[in-house]
Amino acid sequence: MERYLLDEGVLDEVMIRRWAFDLEAELVQQDEDLVLHDWSFAATILDLAADPSCPKAEYLLEIWDDFTRNSTVHQVPSDLEAARQALSLAEAYKHHSGIARWIADQRERLKCVSRTGPTDRATALWMADMMLNGLARSCPIDIILETAADFLVQMSFPNPSYKEWLLISKATGGLRYSRYWPEGAAEPSWFDPKPRHRAGS
Missing domain, CATH: 3.30.70 (Alpha-Beta Plaits)
Incomplete structure (x- = not known):
């Protein structure tokens, strides 16, 4: 019987980092990307996505971009504020080309949902x-x-x-x-x- 990391406990920073550095590890059987769709993981995901030694860095950034894009298009005020806070966190990693693109894209998304004219x-x-x-x-x-x-x-x-x-x-x-x-x-x-x-x- 296959086991998944979430069978062992609650998803937290330690588990995410363990999963991110193990190519064989899976969080859940299906849609593991969705369990990472949580603003509380912003600092951890951005840090891992910018880490050149992390084997799942690119995958994590794709998950993060999909989550933030989807959260922004729904225009829930609390999500828009969380997106702004995540952009502030991401400034520390703007030297990373992938995160620099995410910063640019996410800023434009926020402009799209607030534009008038x-x-x-x-x-x-x-x-x-x-x-x-x-x-x-x-x-x-x-x-x-x-x-x-x-x-x-x-x-x-x-x-x-x-x-x-x-x-x-x-x-x-x-x-x-x-x-x-x-x-x-x-x-x-x-x-x-x-x-x-x-x-x-």
Whole structure:
């Protein structure tokens, strides 16, 4: 029976470092990258990603980039603040080319979700590429619908059944993200980061 590191206890810095320096070690049987999607591991992951002796350094940086990109596109305020704090931590490693690219990309992502002002077609495509692609993936980006108010941008994976969308306002540059579009629906099911309050609360 195969054993995984998380079978031995709680994921912490010691376990992450042990895993990072052992090419044979696995954290869990499936989707081990997702267990590292946690802002509390920022300092550890950045340190390992910049370590030339770490055999999983590049893999860790790809995991980190995917996590931070995905967290930013959902625009939850606490995640955006955590991303800014992670950028501050990363300054200590900006001599590393991979982390320097992550810093540059993440700064642009934060600009994308806070921008205000008119947005043309070329800018919408650039924003979508920045928000939906990253170090570990580079997929086609296309505007599939343009209205007087918005651009609907689609990213297509090699797997034709999986796509992601951004709705980008022409007037403000504001964006909404979705990766769900139920069959027969007129538009994607948009993720809404705003808390819902009961009437009168």
